Amino acid sequence: MKILVVAPSWIGDTILAQPLLSLLKQHHPAARIEVLAANWSAPLLARMAEVDAVIANPFRHGEFGFAARRALGRRLSNAVPGDTASHNFSVAYVLPNSWKSALVPFFAGIPRRVGYLGEGRYLLLNERHRLDAARHPQLVQRYAALAGPLPAALPQPRLNSSPQQQRAARQALGLPLDAAPVVFCPGAEYGPAKRWPASHFAALAQLVATPQDPVWLIGSEKDFAVGEEIVAAAGAAALNLCGRSSLEQAIDLIAGARCVVSNDSGLMHVAAALERPLVALYGSSSPGYTPPLSAQATIVSRNLPCSPCFKRECPLVHFDCLNGITPQQVADSLQQRS
Numbered sequence: 001m002k003i004l005v006v007a008p009s010w011i012g013d014t015i016l017a018q019p020l021l022s023l024l025k026q027h028h029p030a031a032r033i034e035v036l037a038a039n040w041s042a043p044l045l046a047r048m049a050e051v052d053a054v055i056a057n058p059f060r061h062g063e064f065g066f067a068a069r070r071a072l073g074r075r076l077s078n079a080v081p082g083d084t085a086s087h088n089f090s091v092a093y094v095l096p097n098s099w100k101s102a103l104v105p106f107f108a109g110i111p112r113r114v115g116y117l118g119e120g121r122y123l124l125l126n127e128r129h130r131l132d133a134a135r136h137p138q139l140v141q142r143y144a145a146l147a148g149p150l151p152a153a154l155p156q157p158r159l160n161s162s163p164q165q166q167r168a169a170r171q172a173l174g175l176p177l178d179a180a181p182v183v184f185c186p187g188a189e190y191g192p193a194k195r196w197p198a199s200h201f202a203a204l205a206q207l208v209a210t211p212q213d214p215v216w217l218i219g220s221e222k223d224f225a226v227g228e229e230i231v232a233a234a235g236a237a238a239l240n241l242c243g244r245s246s247l248e249q250a251i252d253l254i255a256g257a258r259c260v261v262s263n264d265s266g267l268m269h270v271a272a273a274l275e276r277p278l279v280a281l282y283g284s285s286s287p288g289y290t291p292p293l294s295a296q297a298t299i300v301s302r303n304l305p306c307s308p309c310f311k312r313e314c315p316l317v318h319f320d321c322l323n324g325i326t327p328q329q330v331a332d333s334l335q336q337r338s
Helices: 011-016 018-027 039-046 066-076 100-107 139-147 163-173 198-208 221-237 247-255 266-273 327-337
Strands: 002-006 032-037 053-056 091-094 112-116 127-129 182-185 215-217 238-240 259-263 278-282 297-301
Touching (some): 002 018, 011 018, 011 266, 018 032, 032 039, 039 053, 066 100, 091 100, 112 139, 182 198, 182 266, 198 238, 198 327, 215 221, 221 238, 247 266, 259 266, 266 278
Parallel strands (some): 002 091, 091 112, 112 127, 182 215, 182 259
C-alpha cells in the first residue's frame, strides 16, 4: 500500500501533521508513506521516522499553477510517456483546505482522496470530512481525525537528531562542542503580533546567559535584523545565528540546547518535537489551537480579553499581549523548566 500526504505549507503545521502519519503507520504497518511538500519542509520530514520519501512541491505559497499541477499529477500517475517512476498511490490525504491543494491527487487519479470540505473541493475529494471544530479544537486533532476516530492519546511529534548530527552542525558553524546553550527563537513568520519584543529578548539574555550556558539566537534570514537588534542591546550575552544555519542545522542546534525560549513559530514546534525544555510565548495566537505538543513545554500568555485576535499586526496598536510579558517572568519559567 502506498499513501500520499499533501503537507501544509507552514513548518509548524508540518510538525502538527506528524501524529496523522504515526496513526497511518499504526493502521497500515507495511504501507509506504510519501509526502508532497515544499522544499523548505523537506529537512523536517527527513527527520520523521514515518516518512519514506518526500516529493518536491514546486509551487510557491499561494501560487495557482493549474497546468503545472496537472502535469505533476499525471507524473505521479505514471501517465507521462517515458516516466518509469512507480507511484501507484492507493490513497491521498490532503491537509491544506485550499482547492488547488487537492488538484494533484485528483489529476494523479488516486482512488481515495481524503480531506475536509472547503473551497469548492466537492468533486476533487471523494472521501470528504466535515470539520467539527468543537469536537476537535486543535489543529493536530483535525489532521489526525482524517485517519479515523482519534485514540485516547494522540502520538506526539518526534524529530530525530543524533549526537553525530548535533556535533556536525556545531562544527560547520564554528560553535563550541561543549556548550549547553539557551536557544532563543525570536522570529515568527506570520507577523509582528506573534513576536516578543527584541528588547525583552535582550534583557532575558542578560538574565540567563553564562560562559557555560551562552544564548544562541536561531531563525531564518528574515530574522537576522531582529537578531542583530537583540545582540546590540544584550552585548556579549547573545550570539546571532539567524540566517547562518539551515533548517537542518537549526534542528540539530535546538536538539543540543539546555532549554529554548520561542515565540509561537515553526521552531517552537521543532523544539517541542525534540523534547527540549521549552518556554513558549503566545500573544495574538492561541495555545488552545496550536500548542507545543510536549510535556516539557511551559506556555506563557497574558490571556487578555483582546487575544487571541489571530492578526498579523496588533489591531489596537499597543501589543500588550506580548509587551506585558516581562523578561523576569520568562526567566522564572525557564528556571522551573531547567
